[in-house]
Amino acid sequence: MSQVSVKTKNRLSSRIQDIKPSGIRRFFDLASSMDNIISLGVGEPDFTTPWNIREASISSMERGFTAYSANAGVLELRQEITKYMDQRFEVDYNPETEVLVTVGASEAIDIGCRAILDPGDEVIIVEPGFVSYAPLVSMAGGVPVSVGTKIEDDFKVSAEQIRAVLTEKTKALMISFPNNPTGAVMLKEDLQEIATLAExxxxxxxxxxxxxxxxxxxxxxxxxxxxxxxxxxxxxxxFSKAFAMTGWRLGFVMAPPDLLAAMLKLHQYSLMCAPTMAQYGALEALKSGMDDVERMTQSYKQRRGFFVESFAEMGLACHMPGGAFYAFPSIKATGLSSEEFAEKLLYEEHVAVVPGDIFGAGGEGHIRCSYATSMENLQEATKRMNRFVSKYL
Structure with a gap:
């Protein structure tokens, strides 16, 4: 039987064709094909989800809670989320009209963009930043506009920088602190200036x-x-980062009722609801998981100090991250680009890091290194990196 030729013209939308695949995945794929690799590229905790959370999820299945939940999520979970956020961060939301449980935080960003953006609307994105922001804006028909931050400013963004790129088409601003990949944080006074601008x-x-x-x-x-x-x-x-629940794919979004209702419509038609069993695990995490969060946080803090000190000893400038679990050292002194550095380090010393340029404006000349791995791995990785860097300094 002869094969029929399939024409490919116009099979894909121009919007999707213009979006590049994730640069992080390329390095993960390379690393997975090699032996004796120490990966500092994975953006997830090295801890296993605490047992009480896993047990609660298993128990929910044993009790037969295997049907769809409400589209917005199990009400008891939404109530616990609002209680948790109020107690921890002093934000007060209505669990019935202002909270939506999503399939990871990434879905929340996606449906948020699609809920508010019309074609041509501009979204200012603070970079270096999470690799999904700009593509999700573009896929929603919006136009991403980047504002770069620098190591000299501790990777903070100022209201003046944002003001400089505002146009009549600007509809939204995308910020993330503590930041991935830099670990930068913003204090109240820093954020207040941006709040005034937003208003x-x-x-x-x-x-x-x-x-x-x-x-x-x-x-x-x-x-x-x-x-x-x-x-x-x-x-x-x-729940992915603080509670070591990355594979559970459970996030949430909180917003005013009109915005939340629009996001809920998108969520209803595309995903129906987040996995019910995962929601019961998250409920347990909020009720009794804070001791585990504190234990993991203290471990990351210890590793952070070792990591930043190790980069200084190599001769690489490195901002002290105030949060998350990434270091973002400058490799400009080596004369290599971010991608060259990451590839050579991978092939020569079998250490996987992520090139900084993947994260947008201001990322070139840096690499992202996760310290969400064991101290033993960090010690061996920095030993190998020091050997590599010494050839260029």
């Missing part, structure tokens, strides 16, 4: 606070807790 220009603010619990030196300040900001904030968080 002046009627901006909706996406505040991705997935690393809120992993703040080492200062208590996390939620953007929605600032005066007048709850009504213009789409607050995004989840």
């Amino acid at each position: 002046e220009h009627d901006l909706i603010v996406f505040s991705d606070e997935i690393y809120a619990e992993l703040s080492y030196d200062h208590k996390h300040v939620s953007f929605a807790a600032l005066d007048g900001m709850k009504e213009r904030t789409i607050l995004i968080s989840g």
Whole structure:
């Protein structure tokens, strides 16, 4: 039987064709094909989800809680989320109209963009930042506009930088602190200047606070807790990072009722609801998991100190991350680009890191290194990296 030729013209939307695949995945794929690799590239805790959380999920299945939940999520979980966020970060939301349980924080960002953006609307994205922000804006028909931050400013963004790129088409601002990949944090006074700007220009603010619990030196300040900001904030968080629940794919979004209702429609038609069993695990995490969060956070803080000190000893400038579990050292002194450094390090010393340019403006000349791995791995990885760097300095 002869094969029929299939024409490929116009099979894919131009919008999707213009989006590049994740640069992080390329390095993961390379590393997975090699032996004796120490990976500092994975953005997830090295801890197993605490047993009481796993047990609660297993128990929910044993009790027959295997049907769909409400589209917005199990009400008891939404109630516990609002209680938790109020107690920890002083934000007050209605669990019935202002909270939606999502399939990871990434879904929350996606449906948030699709809920508010019309074609051509601009979204200012603070970079270096999470690799999904700009593609999700583009896939929603919006136009991402980057604002780069620098190591000299501790990777903080100022209201003046944001003001410089505002246009009549600007509809929203995307911020994330503690930041992935830099570990940067913003204090209340830093955020207040941005809040004033957002009010002046009627901006909706996406505040991705997935690393809120992993703040080492200062208590996390939620953007929605600032005066007048709850009504213009789409607050995004989840269970992946602080509770070591990455594979559970469970996040949540909190927003004013009109925005939340629009996101709920998208969620209903695309995903129906988050996995029921995972929701019962998350409920247990919020009720009794804070001791485990504290234990893991203290472990990351110890590793952070070792890691940053090791980069200084190599001769690489490295900002002290105030949160998350990443270091973002500058490798400019080596004369290599971010991608060259990462590839050579992988092939020559079998250490996997992520090139900084993947994370957008300001990322070139840096690499992202996760310290969410054992101290033994960190010690061996920095030993190998020191040997590699010494050839270029």
